Amino acid sequence: MTGARLAARGRSPAPAVLGGVLAVLVTAGLCLGTPPVAPQHLPAVFADPASLEYVVLWELRLPRVLVGLLGGAAVGVAGLLLQESLRNPLAVPELTGVSAGAALAVVACVVWTLPVPVALYPVAGLAGAVAGGAVTLAVAGTAHSAQGVLLVGAAVSTGIQALMLAVLATADRLQYDLLFRYLVGSLNGLMWEQAGRALPWFAVAAPLVLACVPALNLLRLGDEAAAALGGRVRAARLGVLAVAALLVGSVAGPCGPVAWVGFVAPLLARRIRPYGGARTWLPWTAALGAAVTVAADLVARLAFAPVETPLGAWTALSGVLIGAAILRHRSPS
Structure with missing residues (x-):
């Protein structure tokens, strides 16, 4: 990298701009x-x-x-971990079985009227997320390549979603209406009680994410090159996938699936810092994931006020539009 390029990076206004955007979004979320x-x-x-x-x-x-x-930061970072460990920019948290596992657990509690208090549904969702991620990790252990792990995750997620739809088909109208917002992803009605159950998981995941950086640097070399250097490729990949599952599960429990943030946040981070690596992209991905989620939640609250729309619908829409725009105009590397 040339000295001129390094100097240009040092003068980049991007961190200040992103910090200002986050401050405006937080203020708007409190005031509007x-x-x-x-x-x-x-x-x-x-x-x-x-x-x-x-x-x-x-x-x-x-x-x-x-x-x-x-939550937006967690899902964004989970997307980056998956994409870097699988060396595929299209890998997303929805392909780990975690989001689907959380949804299945909550659907089962509601439809089958299991003896779980409504206040503990987020905990049930988190337990389902962990179970779904564990199934994916267990089956992924048999895969011999990054592409194989991604296919395994997609297959597990599809299977869990099929089970969820089968359970949902037996729901009555009232139960279906109750589940709709959760299955699309929503922060509606979230208070300190629900937040208090999610925040400790974020605190646990933060140091684990930093511990994944050496593994990501190893996996970035490719499986054959990493193995030739003595790296334990499969163990490193499964460890990164486990941390990604924890991040997604901590969000899916109280909020439901928050789609596409794990795709678009790493994509934006690479666009802003194209010459970086995992260590450089992590803070950018976290900040961008947070910004996208809070902005989408503002739109969900205010676009059709007093009716509130689901958060996941707007994150999915913004993810598709931003991702398509970036991929279309991406300069060749």
Whole structure:
């Protein structure tokens, strides 16, 4: 890399721009809605616990924005881990069996009226996510290549989704309406109780993500080259997949599947930092995943107010449009 290119990277305004975008999105998430709150009044509202605005901001909007930020970052990073470990830019968290496992667990609880309190449905979703990821990892252990692991994940996800549809077919109309938003992905109604169950998983996953960087650098060499250097390719890939499953499961439990963020956030990160590696792309992917998710949630809340639309519909739409635009105009490497 030339000195001029390095100097240009050092002068890049991209970090400041992205930081500003995140600040604007967080402020909008707290201020917009019913009742609206002016940004300059936020300190006064948080200092007055007796006011209606305080209850709305503290109990409803703040945990929603926080989980949107961390959840979007988690799904985005999970996508990067999958794409780098499988050396395929089209690998997405939806192909790990995790999102489908979470959805199946919640659908079974609702349709079969299992003795699980509604407040614990996010925990049931997280358990299903872990189970789905474990099945994928167990079967993926028999694959001998990155492409094989991706096909295994797609097959497991398809099988779990088939089971979920079979269970959902026995639901009555009320149960189906209850499940619709969760299956598409939504932050609606998320409060500190639900956020408190998800936040510890994010804290556990963060150091594990950093521990994956050496494995990603090894896998980036290709299976044959990595094995020739003495690397344990299969163990490294399965370890990265396990961390990706944990990240997706921590989000899918309380929020349901948040589609396409794991595809578009790494794609944008590579576009902004085309000469980087996994260590460079990780913080960019996390920030971009957070920005895409919070922005989509704002649209979900406000586009057809007072009716709220599902978050997953807007993340999927934005992912398709952004991904198509970038792939179409991507310069040849």
